[in-house]
Amino acid sequence: MFEPYCIICKSKISFGKIVCENCLKKTYAPSLTEGDFKVYHYGKYEEPLSQLITEFKYNSHPKIGKIFGEKLASLFLKLNFPALNYYVSYVPSNYISKFEKGFVPAKLIAIYFSSILGFPLIDLFISKALKKQAQLSYKQRSKNVHNKIRLIQSPPENIIVVDDVYTTGSTMNEIANLLENKCEVIIGLTMAKTIHNHSL
């Protein structure tokens, strides 16, 4: 009979699961980046979390989006933010990325995150970037997204912006510029933070 295996370590797991608890435990390494607003990260962009993100984004495993939504919701609750009327939005993918994948990774995470916490999800941004950040060097990234993310409606007072990976912060900085002076509270949440290699 078919037995499911953890997509990371290949150990046997129960039906309906995709990754084992042991591998999941290894993904938790929270950190905070303080820029124009605070961005909290669930883990580091290194194995096994980087493998899970790759499976999620590029190898058609959207089921992992549910796990990420749950993990970000548990991080949010742990951080004890004041009880406010938060709205949830997400970092948009550009047209090519959306077309290639057939889904917007950050939106899928945000859908699960917002439904667990009972916060409304809103489509707030579109991206007119010509290339995906992941295919560019760190130096090329700020130019690729500069003035390329647009607001499609006026933002709410308290907003949580969800993304999968934070690398140079260029994308979140653009989001910050768009929300500046328009929101009271802005919280960034990403599943992973890339540990910089400054030579890139």
Ligand SMILES: O=P(O)(O)OC[C@H]1O[C@H](OP(=O)(O)OP(=O)(O)O)[C@H](O)[C@@H]1O
């Ligand atoms: O901090 P930065 O250096 O700006 O990089 C982070 C961004 O790069 C990735 O998106 P990408 O443009 O590769 O598109 P995708 O998520 O739609 O694949 C990732 O999902 C973040 O949005």
Ligand SMILES: Nc1ncnc2[nH]cnc12
């Ligand atoms: N998926 C990704 N998103 C952002 N930066 C990355 N660097 C490597 N992979 C990445």
